[in-house]
Amino acid sequence: MANSTVRARLLGLVLVFMVPFALVAAGTIYYVHASKQRQFEGTLTEATRALSLVVDREIARRDAVARTLAQSPTLSAGDLRAFHEYARTVAPDNSTVVVLADLDGRQILNTRRPFGETNLPRTVYTHEQVKAAPGGTLVSDLYYAPLGKQHSFAVTVPVNRGGRTLYLLSYAGYASALQNVLHDQKLSKAWFASVLDSKGVVVARSRNPEKYVGKPASERMRAEIGGGRDGLFESRALDGSEILASFSTAPHYGWTVVIGVPLAQVGSPVVAAAGFAALSALLLLAALWAAARIGGGIARPVLQARDAAQRIARAEAVEVVPTGLAEMDTVLQVLSDTSHAVQRANREMQERVREALAEADKAHQAVLQNQRLEALGQLTGGVAHDFNNLLMVAGNYTHLLRARRPELAGTQEVAGIERAVANGAKLTRQLLAFARRQPVRPEAMQLQSRLPEIASLLKASLGSRVQLACEVAPDTRPVLVDPAEFELALINLAVNARDAMPDGGTLRLAARNGEADMVCLEVADTGKGIPADILPKVFEPFFTTKPVGHGTGLGLSQVYGLARQAGGEARIESDDGRGTRVTLLLPSLRSADLPAADPREEAPAPARVEHALLLVEDNGELATVTEQVLQAAGFRVTRAESGDAARALLAAGSVFDIVLSDIRMPGGMDGIALARWLRERHPALPVVLMTGYSTELAQARALGLQVLPKPSPPAALLDALVRELGTGSSAAG
Numbered sequence: 171m172a173n174s175t176v177r178a179r180l181l182g183l184v185l186v187f188m189v190p191f192a193l194v195a196a197g198t199i200y201y202v203h204a205s206k207q208r209q210f211e212g213t214l215t216e217a218t219r220a221l222s223l224v225v226d227r228e229i230a231r232r233d234a235v236a237r238t239l240a241q242s243p244t245l246s247a248g249d250l251r252a253f254h255e256y257a258r259t260v261a262p263d264n265s266t267v268v269v270l271a272d273l274d275g276r277q278i279l280n281t282r283r284p285f286g287e288t289n290l291p292r293t294v295y296t297h298e299q300v301k302a303a304p305g306g307t308l309v310s311d312l313y314y315a316p317l318g319k320q321h322s323f324a325v326t327v328p329v330n331r332g333g334r335t336l337y338l339l340s341y342a343g344y345a346s347a348l349q350n351v352l353h354d355q356k357l358s359k360a361w362f363a364s365v366l367d368s369k370g371v372v373v374a375r376s377r378n379p380e381k382y383v384g385k386p387a388s389e390r391m392r393a394e395i396g397g398g399r400d401g402l403f404e405s406r407a408l409d410g411s412e413i414l415a416s417f418s419t420a421p422h423y424g425w426t427v428v429i430g431v432p433l434a435q436v437g438s439p440v441v442a443a444a445g446f447a448a449l450s451a452l453l454l455l456a457a458l459w460a461a462a463r464i465g466g467g468i469a470r471p472v473l474q475a476r477d478a479a480q481r482i483a484r485a486e487a488v489e490v491v492p493t494g495l496a497e498m499d500t501v502l503q504v505l506s507d508t509s510h511a512v513q514r515a516n517r518e519m520q521e522r523v524r525e526a527l528a529e530a531d532k533a534h535q536a537v538l539q540n541q542r543l544e545a546l547g548q549l550t551g552g553v554a555h556d557f558n559n560l561l562m563v564a565g566n567y568t569h570l571l572r573a574r575r576p577e578l579a580g581t582q583e584v585a586g587i588e589r590a591v592a593n594g595a596k597l598t599r600q601l602l603a604f605a606r607r608q609p610v611r612p613e614a615m616q617l618q619s620r621l622p623e624i625a626s627l628l629k630a631s632l633g634s635r636v637q638l639a640c641e642v643a644p645d646t647r648p649v650l651v652d653p654a655e656f657e658l659a660l661i662n663l664a665v666n667a668r669d670a671m672p673d674g675g676t677l678r679l680a681a682r683n684g685e686a687d688m689v690c691l692e693v694a695d696t697g698k699g700i701p702a703d704i705l706p707k708v709f710e711p712f713f714t715t716k717p718v719g720h721g722t723g724l725g726l727s728q729v730y731g732l733a734r735q736a737g738g739e740a741r742i743e744s745d746d747g748r749g750t751r752v753t754l755l756l757p758s759l760r761s762a763d764l765p766a767a768d769p770r771e772e773a774p775a776p777a778r779v780e781h782a783l784l785l786v787e788d789n790g791e792l793a794t795v796t797e798q799v800l801q802a803a804g805f806r807v808t809r810a811e812s813g814d815a816a817r818a819l820l821a822a823g824s825v826f827d828i829v830l831s832d833i834r835m836p837g838g839m840d841g842i843a844l845a846r847w848l849r850e851r852h853p854a855l856p857v858v859l860m861t862g863y864s865t866e867l868a869q870a871r872a873l874g875l876q877v878l879p880k881p882s883p884p885a886a887l888l889d890a891l892v893r894e895l896g897t898g899s900s901a902a903g
Contacts, residue, residue, distance in 0.1 A: 207436065211402055211414075213475070213501050214429060218416040219400065220504045221355060222427040225365055226420035227511050228351055232325045233307050233423075234518065235260065236341035239268060240329045241529075245337070248685050250278065254285040264318055266343040273297035273335060282317045291316045293326075293340060300326050300338055309423045311367040312345055312384060321345040321384055323373060345383060348374035356503055358496060360435055362407070366426040370395060372408075373425070382408050387428070391415065395426050404433065471498035478505040485516055564590075612736065614648045614759060615656065617681045617689070624657055625679055628664045635674030636667070643682040647758035649689050651736045659732045662725035663693045663752055670697025670750065688738060689758050694751040700744040708742060729754070781895060782806045784824075786816045786831035786844065799884045800830075805891075813839030817847060826855065828895055830887075833861040833870065833877075845875050856894040860887075 239260060244253040250270070257268035261281045268281045274297070277290035300308045308326045315322040324342035328335045352363050352374055362377040370392040375382050386392070390405050399419045407413050413430035420426070471493035478488040488509035490502050568587050625640040632638055660679075667677045675696035684690035700708060707713050709730040726742075729752065733740040737757045744750040783805040787793035797807045808824065810816040814837045816829070829848065833841035845857045859870050862880035870877040876894050878887060 210497060213497055214416045214431065215400065215402055217501045217504050218418040218427055218429045220508050221363060221429065222418040222420045224351060224508060224511055225348065225425055225427055226422050227515055228348065229309055229325065229423045229425065230515070232341050232343070233327070234522065236325050236327045236339055239341065240327050240339045245329055246331055251285050254279050254281065257281050265347070266341070267318065269293060269340040269342065271338045271340070273338065275338070278337065280317065293338070295326055295338070297328070297335055297338060300328055311369050312371050312373045315342070318344065323367070345373045349379055352376040354507060357429070357500060360432050362430050364428045366395070366428060368424045391428065395419065471495050471502070475501055475505065478502060478509070482509045482512060485512055487513060612650045612652055615651055615653060616648050617646050618642045618644065621679060621681055624660050628660065631661065631664055632668050632677060636671055637676045639676060639678045641680045646681050646683055647689055649756040649758055651732065651756060655732045659729045660693070662728055666725060667695035667697060670695055684755055687758050688755045691754040691756065692751055694749060696749045699746045699748050699750055701746050705742065705744055709740065780804050781827035782808070782825065784808050784810060784816060784819065784826040784829045786810045786813060786829065786835070786841065788812060788832065788835045799887070803888050812837040813841060813844040816844055820852065828856045828858065828891060830858050830860070830891065833859050842870055842873070845873070858890050858894050
């Protein structure tokens with residue numbers, strides 16, 4: 171050092187400072203580079219997760235479409251043709267397809283084929299496999315579609331109604347649709363992204379999809395994926411290149427997204443640090459300054475990514491602001507696309523929730539309306555039954571008045587009473603029809619001949635301004651209805667249509683076969699229609715929009731009662747100012763048994779008889795007047811107020827030639843139970859029953875019992891008793 175020059179000493183001084191600075195610079199650069207690599211790996215992992223969520227939401231969108239299709243009202247109604255047409259609007263071309271299969275996986279319809287074609291491929295999955303899938307949704311692995319001729323995948327959901335699974339519905343599409351999802355991510359050109367199904371088969375790939383779609387990933391890749399939901403590792407791609415692979419398995423549907431980055435892009439921190447360590451002190455200082463700038467440039471995009479993630483968590487949109495760092499710009503672009511996808515998904519979910527709430531409210535209102543009509547039917551039926559007893563009392567007293575005072579038989583007053591009783595009986599029949607308790611006599615009716623006959627009768631009621639059209643499909647099956655009630659229902663509908671078309675119009679009668687062994691009869695007019703706020707009330711008894719004195723409010727309630735009592739239903743549709751359509755769904759002879767023919771024949775007026783009769787009736791006034799009518803005809807009448815009292819009289823040894831009993835009575839034994847008891851203990855004793863309810867009338871006739879509907883005229887009552895005495899045996903006690 172003693173012989174050293176100033177230059178050398180200065181050089182040594184520079185070296186003394188330069189070497190430590192160089193070492194510090196090399197260490198600092200190594201640390202910065204390693205930190206950058208960790209940040210890059212973290213960013214790559216987050217980008218992979220974000221892309222897996224995008225793929226998951228794409229499958230979720232198809233799941234939502236499938237579930238929406240599964241709720242179609244046409245499936246509830248069993249109208250597969252209408253559902254096929256509706257599904258074609260959802261899958262209008264071959265890029266997507268809707269498949270409906272039975273629970274064993276046999277296809278029923280396929281939107282890539284015309285409706286009704288039976289030569290359809292069999293689906294892979296069965297009801298048990300769909301039922302075992304998470305959330306009830308089964309996402310298929312990649313398969314080659316036999317009809318679409320491309321690699322495809324499907325989302326399969328059950329079609330449930332009333333707690334039962336009716337069908338399996340699949341919404342499938344080409345796997346190439348996911349190619350668009352990958353291309354939209356705008357990955358670096360050197361990078362690639364792949365989507366793998368649950369078996370590790372490539373479904374979509376951002377590079378060379380035509381070469382690798384349908385092939386399984388490498389064994390190393392599948393082993394890593396099977397070991398966890400997320401991961402980062404070095405591997406060899408299908409094309410043989412060395413890559414840093416990041417994978418993430420979607421949380422809901424189990425598919426995996428893989429992003430591969432060439433190792434050449436990742437670089438080695440040690441080599442980079444050695445190269446930077448060789449720079450001069452000046453370049454080192456410049457590098458330090460540049461490193462500080464670069465560090466700031468890296469931190470800002472990371473903070474932007476953090477802010478973007480927070481905005482996604484709040485379901486807010488993320489707009490991309492270029493950072494100058496390609497990797498971070500890619501990640502931010504993915505986050506931006508994800509944010510928009512989340513917003514779209516939220517909007518769709520909110521819309522579906524609103525629709526579901528609207529449907530639930532509609533169903534709730536329908537249930538309330540049915541409960542209201544049922545309650546009105548119960549009330550109306552009870553009132554009509556009591557009114558029938560009153561009418562029978564009045565009718566029987568009129569009969570006695572004619573018999574005891576013959577000079578009054580032709581007077582206006584007696585005739586007025588009889589007309590009032592007849593009109594009252596007609597009114598109670600309409601009330602009981604609404605309540606489904608009106609005694610009916612169903613017969614097989616061929617609408618091809620009967621409907622045109624009724625139509626010709628309706629022309630007189632419609633007037634010249636209303637045109638009448640009648641159409642009956644040739645293959646329409648016969649229906650099982652009461653002919654008189656059926657004709658009355660059509661008259662009521664025709665009168666309503668006429669009143670709705672004061673300036674003229676068209677009334678159309680049309681009949682055809684419906685679904686589920688039902689026959690559909692439509693009565694449609696071109697009148698002023700019915701306002702929406704009163705449409706739910708039109709089937710209620712006594713409800714009318716006509717002025718006072720121009721309608722009873724029982725016309726449509728009789729139509730409703732006819733349909734329900736026949737085992738069908740009545741529907742009404744109307745738009746204010748656009749006419750009204752009433753649809754009657756009536757059971758055909760495929761779904762109901764033919765009623766037995768009524769063997770009764772006309773008989774002459776009964777002669778005076780001398781027999782002991784037991785009258786069982788809980789209504790005191792009706793029992794009193796019936797007793798007088800029977801006594802006037804020569805019967806010796808003994809009264810009992812209930813089935814239990816009648817049984818006690820017979821058990822005590824009382825002897826009678828015939829028993830006349832009401833069916834509905836208080837106590838533990840009604841009229842039918844009394845008749846059964848008499849068959850067991852006194853088989854030779856004839857029994858005649860009376861009722862005002864159709865269910866009891868049918869039940870009694872099914873047992874072979876003689877039964878009269880209330881109110882019955884005295885002549886019909888006496889005729890039935892004489893007939894039964896003529897067919898029965900001697901008195902029993």
